[in-house]
Amino acid sequence: MSRIGKKPVEILQGTKASVIDDMLVIEGPKGKLEYRMPSVISCETKDGKLYFAAANSIKTTKALHGTSRALAVNMMIGVTSGYSKTLKIEGVGYKAAVQGKNLKLNVGFSHSVEYAIPEGIKIDASKQVELVVSGIDKVKVGQVSAEIRHICPPEPYKGKGIRYSDERVRRKVGKAVTK
Known part of the structure; x- marks a missing residue:
């Protein structure tokens, strides 16, 4: 498991995050961003946070796990402050x-x-x-x-x-x- 990917992403106030199939959609005051997650990465929302999970512990999957979480954080900041x-x-x-x-x-x-x-x-x-x-x-x-x-x-x-x-x-x- 990726160390970065293990950390949950807090959904900021004024933003909405939803996961539809493999698509992560984040909406905020400045706009809406979408990210199609790799098939080996799953995401779920609970308690106002986004949690990412990897399907296996192969090296490339671990890398995608951390990358997906980092991209979600960047999207969250982008739709709030740009x-x-x-x-x-x-x-x-x-x-x-x-x-x-x-x-x-x-x-x-x-x-x-x-x-x-x-x-x-x-x-x-x-x-x-x-x-x-x-x-x-x-x-x-x-x-x-x-x-x-x-x-x-x-x-x-x-x-x-x-x-x-x-x-x-x-x-x-x-x-x-x-x-």
Whole structure:
């Protein structure tokens, strides 16, 4: 049995959790999230808590046991308070703007880059050099942030590019000129 999977998940006030077949559904003030559990993991609700159980003690089943519980906790937090990630854009003339369902980035290419914002994700670009990606699904928020960062990752010489707000870019020294 997984040590993490053994711990029950407390159903937060203002949220509802239900298990229908293999589907865990969590509803809260910010929205509704669903997770299809693996067939070897079962879940039940009692006394305001979610309990997860593994069908056997195979190594992969133990891993899925802990993962399922961790995803349920992330879903619970997501529907109550949500998740957000902040990205910073550094470079001369580098900026971002939200136009309808697209994010328009000017990041040093000869053309502007358009990124389609997925359903369930909100991007705030009120400051042109700072993006705030937010939503109720932790995985989706992280994935969208990584895709935006991948468009123009920070380079080590001048530090230009898109980076996470808490990311430290390791700088390199440029080519030395000898006399």
